Amino acid sequence: MQKEVFITETNCITPIGFDVATNIQNIVGSVSGIQWHQNTDLMKMPFYASIINDEALNSAFAKISTAEKYTRLEKMMILALQPIVEKSKLDERTGFILSTTKGNITALENPSSDNFQQAHLGHLAKNVADFFGFATEPIVVSNACVSGILAVSIAKRLIQGEMFDNVFIIAGDEVSEFVLSGFNSFQAMSDSPCRPYSKNRNGVTLGEATAAVLVSSDKENAKIKVIGDGSINDANHISGPSRTGEGLFRSIESALAEAKINANQIDYISAHGTATPFNDEMEAIAFNRLGLENVPVNSLKGFYGHTLGASGLLETVIGIESVLESKLFVSLGFDEMGVSQPINIIEKNENKNMNYFLKTASGFGGCNTAVLFEKGR
Numbered sequence: 001m002q003k004e005v006f007i008t009e010t011n012c013i014t015p016i017g018f019d020v021a022t023n024i025q026n027i028v029g030s031v032s033g034i035q036w037h038q039n040t041d042l043m044k045m046p047f048y049a050s051i052i053n054d055e056a057l058n059s060a061f062a063k064i065s066t067a068e069k070y071t072r073l074e075k076m077m078i079l080a081l082q083p084i085v086e087k088s089k090l091d092e093r094t095g096f097i098l099s100t101t102k103g104n105i106t107a108l109e110n111p112s113s114d115n116f117q118q119a120h121l122g123h124l125a126k127n128v129a130d131f132f133g134f135a136t137e138p139i140v141v142s143n144a145c146v147s148g149i150l151a152v153s154i155a156k157r158l159i160q161g162e163m164f165d166n167v168f169i170i171a172g173d174e175v176s177e178f179v180l181s182g183f184n185s186f187q188a189m190s191d192s193p194c195r196p197y198s199k200n201r202n203g204v205t206l207g208e209a210t211a212a213v214l215v216s217s218d219k220e221n222a223k224i225k226v227i228g229d230g231s232i233n234d235a236n237h238i239s240g241p242s243r244t245g246e247g248l249f250r251s252i253e254s255a256l257a258e259a260k261i262n263a264n265q266i267d268y269i270s271a272h273g274t275a276t277p278f279n280d281e282m283e284a285i286a287f288n289r290l291g292l293e294n295v296p297v298n299s300l301k302g303f304y305g306h307t308l309g310a311s312g313l314l315e316t317v318i319g320i321e322s323v324l325e326s327k328l329f330v331s332l333g334f335d336e337m338g339v340s341q342p343i344n345i346i347e348k349n350e351n352k353n354m355n356y357f358l359k360t361a362s363g364f365g366g367c368n369t370a371v372l373f374e375k376g377r
Helices: 020-028 054-062 072-087 105-109 113-118 121-132 147-160 177-185 246-259 277-289 308-324
Strands: 005-013 034-037 047-050 094-099 139-141 166-173 209-216 224-230 268-270 296-298 356-363 367-375
Touching (some): 094 147, 105 113, 147 356, 277 356
Parallel strands (some): 094 139
Antiparallel strands (some): 005 209
16 A cells, blocks of 8 residues: 655745745735736836745845855745745655756856856755755756646655655746746737636736645645646647647546546646636646536636746645635636636635645646645545
């Protein structure tokens, strides 16, 4: 019989709060981090994005370290992980996973051999690991926009494979000129705050955040149990998802099979919901193929924008609170159904007792990941 796996600690650093409680308070109040920005260092044209205030970030970091060698993203990651590490016991049976899409990509804005080295994801992971004095070699997970939730799946498997008893996960990405120009070149950026699943949606809004969790085989202090996962590539296109939702469909199917529950037992879905035409449509098709069209579903992109490699873990952290507080949070920005298949979008905050929660993510290169969670009884 495989080991049971739990998430026992959570934290996040976002534009709407530097801890979980503040983020939840702002979500309940429909406070979004998405704002209109005029920053020519990032993009020549004004744009909507969800960006952490530099002054607040530096002030918070100064309270835990006077070191000046850390990049902006490293500060965000260390701040998210620090309270969790402080509460936890470190030993050789504790692993560390760092999840990101672009990491310190901003280092390449001023080319040099040192900056080139700094841009390597392994270098980023080592800097964060060294701050905390982790004994084990860091593991980097970088698989487009599923990275954050895929890291949970990998941590679960490492624990069940007896490699570790506990695994710290940190996931993060920042808004950069590179990321903005990339999405803008796809003509994928919305000219207003994003509207997942809406008829009037017209693209993604980008954001930045870090999120951290402790995944453990120890049931004590468990917030939620990780009961099943699946990660299937649809092999469709470098940037476009399968039109039939095949990869997501199979990922959820795999998670359900491992969890040994039926689709009709799922109480809530925290979906990817980027507000791009193809992503939202694909998700609606996949959910319908599995008979999940009546399950309450939201996208948190209306609060945070698309935080790339952080999104899956950040949205898991918020989803866990949703289950623990028995409260469904509004899918901010949704107005009129804009997908061809019916899905049950959460249009206002409401109370609901939940036992099973599904987190999904999909990304460039055809990657998809689904993880199922069970509330402790």
